Amino acid sequence: MLDEKEKTALGTSVGADAGQSIHSQTTQIITGETPEINDLEDISQEKFFLQMQRMQDPAYLHTVSMNELYETVYEGKQAVIDGLLYAGTYLFAGAPKVGKSFFMAQLAYHVSTGQKLWEYEVHQGTVLYLALEDDYQRLQERMSRMFGVEGTDKLHFAICAKQLGAGLDEQLEKFIREHPDTRLIIIDTLQKIREVSTDAYSYANDYEIVGKMKQFADRNRICLLLVHHTRKQQAGDKFEMISGTTGLLGCADGAFLLQKEKRTDQNATLDIVGRDQPDQRLHLTRNMEKLSWDLDHAETELWKKPPDPFLKKVAGILTVAAPEWNGSATELAALLQEEMQPNILTRQLNVKAGELLSEYGVEYTVKRTRNGSAIRLRNQEV
Secondary structure, three states: OOOOOEOOOOOOOOOOOOOOOOOOOOOOOOOOOOOOOOOOOOOHHHHHHHHHHHOOHHHHHHOOOOHHOOOOOOOOOEEOOOOOEEEEEEEEEEOOOOOOHHHHHHHHHHHHHHHOOEEEOOOOOEEEEOOOOOOEEEEEEHHHHHOOOOOOEEEEEEEEOOOOOOOOOHHHHHHHHOOOEEEEEEEOOHHOOOOOOOOOOOHHHHHHHHHHHHHHHHHHHHEEEEEEOOOOOOOOOOOHHHHOOOOOHHHHOEEEEEEOOOOHHHHHHHEEEOOOOOOEEEEHHHHEEEHOEEEEOOOOOOOOOOHEEEEEHHHHHOOOOOEEEEEEHHHHHHOOOOOOHHHHHHHHHHHHHHHHHHOOOOEEEEEEEEEEEEEEEEEEEO
């Protein structure tokens, strides 16, 4: 029998919106195959073995009830650039020579230095840029023209890499082990790392390729940006112009589409769709001196999520002198002066744990004991 159990998260599946435990370093992660094994507090040994037998049935299907869903703490998608780019797998598509590689260089530089991109806040981290259609001399010239010669050790380039399924995964895993603060990996272009296949442009093959990349990105909690080309044919939905089948976009977390009216234009539109950010259209202008992209205007005002008064009150409990709080859900409700049942308060925090951490720097953990819930709040920024 276990005396206490810390909240855990379910494993991530390909192509699905899923998360991991927000406290993956201190909690035991339950996989999608064996979630019930760890939930033994009120289950007798006999029931445990019956459950084990049930799970060995080939027809076993793991399900999660709505109550179990709310009782689990999931980590929210970490922002790379607020409102623009998050952890996950994204496509960045455009016609050849439209300026995609310059845009990738701009993204890579801003993330590696932590400087704002236009009006968007950037979260600094190490960036790996696989510039597989370039050489180092061209990269040197491009980066120096765009940003001068003050460099950073957090931006790394490679001009050759192995293919997906033939060693690329191992190369990327090793890089992340050597640079644990990696936040963004850019692969320019997707075609360069695709496996050779007889049905290279089938829906199933396209979906599988992006699915493998998504598994990798989700497992390592990074953003993977795949540069790709568009077709010449126009389409009713602009994103249907992405070369290949809809399987590419179907499995990705989002996509960016860079377009010009004419090749000689210095203006372009950037359309953005995604699971974790609002659909947007940005109008960009090419800076001819630096060859970078400037934001002219957005068709709609940049959306920002309003602050949550509940989370603000929770974060307000902690101070520089007292950066940590421990207690029960009942005690926390009384401290917050919230007329809320303890189990409802705990569920609210479970649901908003990722937001509490990203917006206020407050880490939330909860353990279920025989005496109720034990909550711990800790300010990571102190």
